Amino acid sequence: MNVPIRSTGAAVEISRLSKVYETRENDEVVAIEKVDLRFEPGTFVAVVGPSGCGKSTMLSLLAGLTSASTGDIAIDGDVIRKPHPKIGVVFQSDLLLYWRTVLDNVLLPIEIKKLDLARFRLRAEELLAQVGLEGFGNKYPSELSGGMRQRVAICRALIQEPGLLLMDEPFGALDALTREQMIMDMQAMWLRVQNTVVFITHGIDEAVFLADRVLVMSPRPGRIDLDLKIDMPRPRQWSAIHENKEFHGYVRQIRDIFEARGVLVAH
Amino acid sequence: MASTDIANVGEAQRTRGQSMSGKKRTRRGWLDRYSALLVGVVLVGAWQILVPLSGLSEFVLPTPLAIGKRIVSDASLLMAHTYVTLLEVVFGFAIGVLMGVPLALFIFYSKAFERAIYPILVGLQTVPKISLAPILVLYLGYGWAPKIVLAFLISFFPIVISTVVGLQSLDKNLVNLVRSMGANEWQTFFKLRLPAALPNIFGGFKVAVSLAVIGAVIGEYVAAERGLGYLQLQANSQFDTTLNFATVVTISALGVILYFIIDVIEARVSYKRDAGK
Numbered sequence: 001m002n003v004p005i006r007s008t009g010a011a012v013e014i015s016r017l018s019k020v021y022e023t024r025e026n027d028e029v030v031a032i033e034k035v036d037l038r039f040e041p042g043t044f045v046a047v048v049g050p051s052g053c054g055k056s057t058m059l060s061l062l063a064g065l066t067s068a069s070t071g072d073i074a075i076d077g078d079v080i081r082k083p084h085p086k087i088g089v090v091f092q093s094d095l096l097l098y099w100r101t102v103l104d105n106v107l108l109p110i111e112i113k114k115l116d117l118a119r120f121r122l123r124a125e126e127l128l129a130q131v132g133l134e135g136f137g138n139k140y141p142s143e144l145s146g147g148m149r150q151r152v153a154i155c156r157a158l159i160q161e162p163g164l165l166l167m168d169e170p171f172g173a174l175d176a177l178t179r180e181q182m183i184m185d186m187q188a189m190w191l192r193v194q195n196t197v198v199f200i201t202h203g204i205d206e207a208v209f210l211a212d213r214v215l216v217m218s219p220r221p222g223r224i225d226l227d228l229k230i231d232m233p234r235p236r237q238w239s240a241i242h243e244n245k246e247f248h249g250y251v252r253q254i255r256d257i258f259e260a261r262g263v264l265v266a267h
Numbered sequence: 268m269a270s271t272d273i274a275n276v277g278e279a280q281r282t283r284g285q286s287m288s289g290k291k292r293t294r295r296g297w298l299d300r301y302s303a304l305l306v307g308v309v310l311v312g313a314w315q316i317l318v319p320l321s322g323l324s325e326f327v328l329p330t331p332l333a334i335g336k337r338i339v340s341d342a343s344l345l346m347a348h349t350y351v352t353l354l355e356v357v358f359g360f361a362i363g364v365l366m367g368v369p370l371a372l373f374i375f376y377s378k379a380f381e382r383a384i385y386p387i388l389v390g391l392q393t394v395p396k397i398s399l400a401p402i403l404v405l406y407l408g409y410g411w412a413p414k415i416v417l418a419f420l421i422s423f424f425p426i427v428i429s430t431v432v433g434l435q436s437l438d439k440n441l442v443n444l445v446r447s448m449g450a451n452e453w454q455t456f457f458k459l460r461l462p463a464a465l466p467n468i469f470g471g472f473k474v475a476v477s478l479a480v481i482g483a484v485i486g487e488y489v490a491a492e493r494g495l496g497y498l499q500l501q502a503n504s505q506f507d508t509t510l511n512f513a514t515v516v517t518i519s520a521l522g523v524i525l526y527f528i529i530d531v532i533e534a535r536v537s538y539k540r541d542a543g544k
Binding site: 060063064065082083085087089091093095097098099108109111112113166 | 438440441443444445446447448449450454458459462463537538
């Protein structure tokens with residue numbers, strides 16, 4: 001069960017990164033403006049911000065799915081022009097292929113990269129067991145609950161031992177209870193892997209709970225408003241978090257920023 | 268690579284289909300499962316009983332039993348003509364698939380092509396294909412050609428449209444997902460786009476094959492020396508109502524059998540999203 005899977009985290013270097021979209025009316029929308037960031041290998045970075053602050057654009061850029069207007073992103077020194085082989089992505093919806101079994105869904109990246117399927121099948125089963133889905137390999141996605149499906153999606157992203165795991169509001173579509181469980185499981189999973197994670201979310205609490213570093217983004221144009229180092233020992237206890245003064249201090253700082261920007265308005 | 272992926276899908280469908288039907292059998296009652304069959308039997312039975320009671324002559328409306336007997340006694344005649352019609356339908360439909368699916372791919376992959384071709388295609392669809400039958404006979408004569416062309420024309424449109432719609436309705440995020448794994452367009456097509464579009468494509472095939480039967484028979488009505496449409500006109504001119512009905516039953520059976528053949532092929536290569544629900 002607790003076989004540690006060490007994958008060396010990737011270093012991420014973002015320099016002078018901007019993204020400008022052109023709308024149909026030929027207006028320009030600045031989604032991200034001149035962002036400079038460096039993520040050390042093995043850091044868990046959470047990005048919080050209101051809707052439309054460009055955080056999903058940021059993820060899309062990191063994934064190599066969209067190209068930057070200016071500036072660039074380097075993963076372990078390689079400037080990316082297309083999806084980097086060291087990344088794994090988890091989206092808000094699980095995006096499982098309904099005609100494939102759970103196991104075949106997890107193995108999809110291996111198939112696409114034409115790697116040795118037999119070797120990775122064992123690892124896929126191991127990963128599924130670690131998220132409590134032992135024996136579910138031959139089931140179909142339609143037979144699984146929302147939380148289970150998202151676990152499968154996470155296994156699929158981890159199968160290729162990504163140095164950089166990108167997560168775009170991965171628990172946003174789940175009910176509150178399942179979300180809590182997933183947050184705890186996410187911590188356990190990450191403690192085994194300790195790769196670099198960029199975790200995009202709306203949830204201030206899950207960001208602070210999971211991350212080494214929380215980046216708060218401002219509404220358009222997207223900039224980094226606050227770069228907050230979370231200094232709490234791990235493993236952190238979700239159940240005890242609401243009595244934790246440190247935790248509340250961090251949450252307070254982030255909320256203050258949102259209130260100052262008018263994202264959260266007190267009545 | 269593509270074929271193995273599709274084969275896997277079929278495997279899934281089969282094993283799954285078995286376990287599902289097993290569950291249904293215990294859950295649903297006998298009456299529930301055979302209700303459509305039961306209604307059919309009642310309707311045919313009523314027809315059988317009411318015809319003699321109403322005093323209608325066999326020339327006007329033969330009983331189902333008489334039609335059945337005639338199908339048996341004239342089986343070789345019906346089969347000979349069915350064979351002709353079947354070939355026309357199969358060729359017309361096959362050409363429809365061979366031209367429709369690639370055209371759909373062009374429309375899907377090329378915006379310029381879509382803008383140039385799609386409106387024309389939709390416009391042409393408003394032309395009733397059946398009204399082209401006399402013109403086709405004029406150009407192509409009394410043989411196979413006009414029937415095959417008519418079957419093709421009538422089955423072409425649903426194949427193109429369902430394939431295009433199937434390809435276009437894919438969730439963009441799924442494309443992003445496989446691209447993030449480093450998939451090229453070739454892999455994206457065979458691992459994602461095609462399997463996801465198959466239920467739509469087969470839906471189009473089923474509509475198309477039923478229409479192709481209509482196309483071929485209409486072609487035979489206009490001018491033919493063989494085929495079920497021709498046979499029916501012969502029966503009509505000789506006031507042989509029983510043979511007339513026997514032909515109608517045979518044409519219907521042909522359509523149903525072709526539909527189920529496509530259904531069986533679909534079960535082998537495609538996987539329905541709702542199969543587990």
